[in-house]
Amino acid sequence: ACQDAGTLMEINMKHAHLTIEEIKIAAQFDVDFIIGSDAHVPEKVGEFKGSLIRALKAGLDPARIVNIEKR
Numbered sequence: 822a823c824q825d826a827g828t829l830m831e832i833n834m835k836h837a838h839l840t841i842e843e844i845k846i847a848a849q850f851d852v853d854f855i856i857g858s859d860a861h862v863p864e865k866v867g868e869f870k871g872s873l874i875r876a877l878k879a880g881l882d883p884a885r886i887v888n889i890e891k892r
Contacts, residue, residue, distance in 0.1 A: 823852045829887060832872045835859035844879035854886045 823830045830852050832839050836859065839847060847854075856873055860866040876886060883891060 823847075824850045829853055829855040831855050831857045832876055832886075833857045833859050834868050834870075834872045835861075835865075839875070841875050841879045844876055844881055848879065848881050848885070852885075854881065855888050856886055 822828075830839070830847050832844065832854055834857060844854075854876065856869045856876070858866060858868045858872075860868065873886075873889070877883070883889060
């Protein structure tokens with residue numbers, strides 16, 4: 822659906838979705854990804870490490886994640 826709509830797919834920090842296996846499946850499609858903290862309290866804003874780790878473990882090319890700085 823994201824491919825058809827031209828929409829980013831979110832890898833959410835607060836929820837376990839997308840899982841590593843789900844990211845692998847989604848990566849087969851012409852979609853880009855966004856990392857989201859889904860923070861509901863100020864101290865959680867910007868927490869993304871777990872989401873990024875899942876993306877990298879799934880083999881997702883970081884160039885497909887639109888909101889991270891490549892260094």
